[in-house]
Amino acid sequence: MKCQYCDKPATFHITELTEPDGPKVLHLCEHHARNVLQKGEPTPVSSVAGALAKQLQLGQTKEELRKLDQKECPVCGITFFEFRNSGRLGCPLDYDHFEADLKPLLINIHDSLEHTGKRPTRAAATADSQVDLIRLRKEMEVAVEREEYERASELRDQINAIQGEPKRRGNAT
Amino acid sequence: MKEATDLSVLAKNSGEWLRGTGPESDIVISSRIRLARNLAGFPFIRKCSPDDREKIQRQVRSRLENLPEWDEIPYVDITTLSEVDRQFLVERQLISREIADSEGSRAVAIDPSEQYSVMINEEDHLRIQVMHSGLDLISAWEQIDRIDDAIEGEVLYAFHSKFGYLTACPTNVGTGLRVSVMLHLPGLVITQQIEKVFRSMQRINVTVRGLYGEGSQYTGDFYQVSNQVTLGHTEKELLEMVGHEVVPRIIDYERKAREFLIEKGQQDLHDDVSRALGILSTARKISSEETMHYLSKVRMGVNLGLIDDVQLATINKLFIHTQPAHLQKLHGRVLTTSDRNVERASYLQRHLCGPADRADELN
Numbered sequence: 342m343k344c345q346y347c348d349k350p351a352t353f354h355i356t357e358l359t360e361p362d363g364p365k366v367l368h369l370c371e372h373h374a375r376n377v378l379q380k381g382e383p384t385p386v387s388s389v390a391g392a393l394a395k396q397l398q399l400g401q402t403k404e405e406l407r408k409l410d411q412k413e414c415p416v417c418g419i420t421f422f423e424f425r426n427s428g429r430l431g432c433p434l435d436y437d438h439f440e441a442d443l444k445p446l447l448i449n450i451h452d453s454l455e456h457t458g459k460r461p462t463r464a465a466a467t468a469d470s471q472v473d474l475i476r477l478r479k480e481m482e483v484a485v486e487r488e489e490y491e492r493a494s495e496l497r498d499q500i501n502a503i504q505g506e507p508k509r510r511g512n513a514t
Numbered sequence: 515m516k517e518a519t520d521l522s523v524l525a526k527n528s529g530e531w532l533r534g535t536g537p538e539s540d541i542v543i544s545s546r547i548r549l550a551r552n553l554a555g556f557p558f559i560r561k562c563s564p565d566d567r568e569k570i571q572r573q574v575r576s577r578l579e580n581l582p583e584w585d586e587i588p589y590v591d592i593t594t595l596s597e598v599d600r601q602f603l604v605e606r607q608l609i610s611r612e613i614a615d616s617e618g619s620r621a622v623a624i625d626p627s628e629q630y631s632v633m634i635n636e637e638d639h640l641r642i643q644v645m646h647s648g649l650d651l652i653s654a655w656e657q658i659d660r661i662d663d664a665i666e667g668e669v670l671y672a673f674h675s676k677f678g679y680l681t682a683c684p685t686n687v688g689t690g691l692r693v694s695v696m697l698h699l700p701g702l703v704i705t706q707q708i709e710k711v712f713r714s715m716q717r718i719n720v721t722v723r724g725l726y727g728e729g730s731q732y733t734g735d736f737y738q739v740s741n742q743v744t745l746g747h748t749e750k751e752l753l754e755m756v757g758h759e760v761v762p763r764i765i766d767y768e769r770k771a772r773e774f775l776i777e778k779g780q781q782d783l784h785d786d787v788s789r790a791l792g793i794l795s796t797a798r799k800i801s802s803e804e805t806m807h808y809l810s811k812v813r814m815g816v817n818l819g820l821i822d823d824v825q826l827a828t829i830n831k832l833f834i835h836t837q838p839a840h841l842q843k844l845h846g847r848v849l850t851t852s853d854r855n856v857e858r859a860s861y862l863q864r865h866l867c868g869p870a871d872r873a874d875e876l877n
């Protein structure tokens with residue numbers, strides 16, 4: 342038997358015992374088995390793909406799906422199609438830009454839409470400031486490339502203002 | 515932090531989590547918690563340019579250096595490591611296969627006792643991991659929570675008021691928390707109850723994975739239980755789900771299975787376990803899969819008192835030290851598969867034949 346991911350012989354047979362349709366067996370070579378086991382969690386691509394497949398069965402027509410696939414994040418440029426295929430998003434803004442499309446997916450995966458756990462004491466509070474940060478950084482890169490150092494240092498000050506200075510040890514803030 | 519380029523010091527020791535003590539350590543090998551975090555103001559890894567990755571790495575490193583207690587933490591630039599060294603860190607569970615195999619700027623900071631490590635530029639910008647011996651989720655959580663707070667004092671995390679910590683994959687969003695408990699369940703495997711036990715837990719939000727070897731129903735007998743969801747529950751709730759609701763029940767079933775085996779077939783079991791030890795301590799060449807298979811039996815034999823001159827810590831270490839990159843690091847050079855099989859057999863022999871205090875030699 343060959344490995345599911347390459348041409349090497351499958352020497353490991355990993356059983357996922359909690360799949361809803363009964364145990365699911367993966368046949369893998371040593372390299373890919375380690376890959377899967379060391380991650381210690383469901384392979385995200387397959388679980389995202391699975392959840393998406395379920396979601397897309399519920400309603401969306403081919404035409405709607407085609408439109409959705411072309412939708413693109415203005416900051417990182419990832420398309421929904423690329424996300425569907427890779428299981429990975431491109432930037433923090435995607436959670437807002439694709440919010441309506443991600444919600445059913447998040448419900449499928451987590452059965453929830455609301456974070457109730459730990460919160461950082463300081464964080465880029467709004468999506469806007471996170472977008473600004475990414476844009477400013479890109480602009481700064483360009484300015485440095487063009488040797489416009491005054492512009493670059495202005496941009497750096499703006500970035501620092503959004504980020505806030507890191508907390509110093511011993512400060513009682 | 516100090517740049518670490520020579521990993522052979524690590525090779526001679528064993529991580530704290532392998533010491534074979536801690537609550538329920540006859541069945542629970544380790545408790546691991548990881549947090550996925552991303553920096554605000556950078557794209558996720560998939561959309562990072564090589565330059566972005568370099569910036570993230572340098573920024574995180576310089577911010578971590580602001581933490582006084584991080585002075586002595588070795589910092590490893592993964593791009594400079596040989597294939598064997600990368601594999602070695604994977605075998606020790608200090609880095610993931612994913613970060614070992616990927617390309618571009620990436621690094622890991624490793625606590626010298628190997629209880630925690632921080633990967634930079636894995637699937638997320640930061641992957642913080644803590645690993646303890648036995649079933650020890652509460653103190654593992656307290657430790658990782660402190661590390662997370664310290665890092666958060668230095669960098670700005672990508673956080674969403676509704677969705678929580680933002681991650682590259684929606685399966686990790688919210689808490690970014692994955693709790694994994696590694697269990698050794700030979701009793702349930704031999705009595706063929708393992709699937710039944712796990713199936714009875716299906717409605718609980720956990721993932722169970724087992725490792726099976728070719729041609730044999732039970733090679734290894736190791737299973738990992740982890741939480742499936744990361745959004746909508748607090749960290750404490752997720753820890754309780756795995757550590758209080760699921761794992762203790764599995765432990766209970768495994769204990770019952772072992773008791774049953776002892777009552778029903780003491781002689782057969784004793785014979786099986788002794789033969790396994792015999793093969794491990796006399797073989798002249800042995801594959802890593804066969805080693806896993808027999809070490810698993812011996813481990814159970816030690817826990818059931820059928821073998822009394824081998825220590826649990828020795829067995830735990832042998833699982834790691836007989837893997838390919840470890841053998842090569844310990845031997846000091848690259849070995850072919852067949853050379854490794856010979857070296858592995860001789861390594862096992864050195865550590866399994868002789869008085870019980872042989873275990874000390876591993877340290």
Ligand SMILES: [Zn+2]
Binds near residue numbers: 344372
């Ligand atoms: Zn393969």
Ligand SMILES: [Zn+2]
Binds near residue numbers: 434
């Ligand atoms: Zn984006």
